[in-house]
Amino acid sequence: MLELLTLLLPVAAASGWYAAARHHGRNLSAGLNDGLQRAYQTPTDTAIGARADEAFHLLRQIADSSAKTLELQLALGGLLRRSGELSKAIELHERLHSQPQMSDEQLHAIRFELGMDYLSAGLLDRAETVFAGLTATASHGKASLQQMLAIYQSEKDWVRAAECARSLKKFDAGQRNATLAHLLCEQAESAIARGETVAAHAHLQQALAEDPRCVRATLLKSRLALQRQQWAEAGTLLRSVEFQNPAFLPEVIGQLRLCHASLRDMDGYLTYLDYVYQRYRTEAAALLLADELAQREGAPAAASYLTGLLSERSSLNLIRRTLHYAGAATCIDGDCLSILRRCLTALDGLASMHPGYGCVQCGYECRELHWHCPTCRAWETIQPADPGVGFSGKTPATTPS
Structure with a gap:
């Protein structure tokens, strides 16, 4: 006993x-x-x-x-x-x-x-x-x-999940409800898949009312605007992501090109890319700007621009793109060109190992954006990772459910 x-x-x-x-x-x-x-x-x-x-x-x-x-x-x-x-x-x-x-x-x-x-x-x-x-x-x-x-x-019963999230609001009165906003976004995505754009828009409006900083709702609204070819509206929505969470700008700037090109305002696009890089040091903006320079002025201009950035910071992607444009801009004999190409292939392999996205709450890494972390079950804690500096370390939008 x-x-x-x-x-x-x-x-x-x-x-x-x-x-x-x-x-x-x-x-x-x-x-x-x-x-x-x-x-x-x-x-x-x-x-x-x-x-x-x-x-x-x-x-x-x-x-x-x-x-x-x-x-x-x-x-x-x-x-x-x-x-x-x-x-x-x-x-x-x-x-x-x-x-x-x-x-x-x-x-x-x-x-x-x-x-x-x-x-x-x-x-x-x-x-x-x-x-x-x-x-x-x-x-x-x-x-x-x-x-x-x-x-x-x-x-994945988003309707009843949203009902629970609404009931939980009474315990956290006055706080933004990121969880409920994402549950409404899930309903909006389902409505979009069914072709019910009016219902989807209503869900997204509710989501932004619950959480004005919900990047996902803004991106979905911009998707609907792009489908309607409303370029100015889509551009305004995409630019507003900067004020919700600038860590998601890499998800935005590529789509903005279509808006500016359709509005015949590529100079404005280049200005915005430069602004994003100078303000937030977003590497994706610098790489896109180099690509635009290469199309406009040729590979030497792009290589010169990227070489200047390497004196401020270095990352695998910047080095890869610089070597790519430098190789295209100069006359290199056969042996040296072969070596350069092998180096670029090796760098490409290393870059492919980079996860691309990571959860700022639990450290989970992935290659595509998930709004709901599969590990810690928190919403909007997975963000694009800046290859030069890693994850942003932003305070998570919501705690696990």
């Missing part, structure tokens, strides 16, 4: 923390999560995982009075869930829920833990039902809505 009691020491520690959290009026579920995390960090966590059966049966023997040992049992249930013993965690929480003499607050805590069990087991329908029944409670309303939001996002 003494050995088994030692086995339960982490559980007792977690339940003690849990009781203290309740005494100080802290959120019940948050206290449990922190307490369980501490319990797992004890040296005996391996024993808990390996001997969960013994701990589980021992607790059932000593827990005759549910009201007196609730904290201990909830702590053990959380440990069972975290160690993968989901059936035992579900059995424990279902048994607790069926016992009499429980207060409403205790029942809410048990139901929430049961919902987390179902969620961990992949029983999303059951988890959703449990969390839906807790959304009106003071102790678990916000946490339950957050879990439902995560479920709907995983199922």
Whole structure:
């Protein structure tokens, strides 16, 4: 018996923390999560995982009075869930829920833990039902809505996810709602795919009302304007991204060329590229400007421009493009030209290894833009990476759901 009691020491520690959290009026579920995390960090966590059966049966023997040992049992249930013993965690929480003499607050805590069990087991329908029944409670309303939001996002049910995000607004009144803005953008993209541009525009207007800094909504509005060949409107929208988040300018300046070319204002385009580089040191702007110079004035002008930039900063892409235009601008004998081409091929290979985009919150790297980080589940934290300086380090637009 003494050995088994030692086995339960982490559980007792977690339940003690849990009781203290309740005494100080802290959120019940948050206290449990922190307490369980501490319990797992004890040296005996391996024993808990390996001997969960013994701990589980021992607790059932000593827990005759549910009201007196609730904290201990909830702590053990959380440990069972975290160690993968989901059936035992579900059995424990279902048994607790069926016992009499429980207060409403205790029942809410048990139901929430049961919902987390179902969620961990992949029983999303059951988890959703449990969390839906807790959304009106003071102790678990916000946490339950957050879990439902995560479920709907995983199922790509953007309409119900947006409803949850709207309900969560009451807990963060007055703050911009980046999550809701992106959920509305998801609905707009679905509407665009169906050819329902009026509905898409309405969703995008709502998204910008929720979060005026939502770059995605602006880019989608510019896409609709480009489809209608409304070049001036599209150009205005694309330029406004600078004031929402200049880290996304590399996504914009290429599309702006079409607007300026259609309006026969290429001088204005070159001026804007120079402005973007001088103001933000956006490498993509410098490379596009070099390409335009090469078309207008030839490879020597582009090589000269890029060589001047290399004295200020250096990056793989700048070196590649400089060598490309330098090689095209000069007469090189066959052997030297072959060497130059081999060097450029090697540099191209190195450049292809660059991820292109990265999450400023968790560091996830990818080759194309994702608005929802697949690792940390945050919205609009993946940004274009400047090859010369890395990621911008901008404060994330929203925390994980």
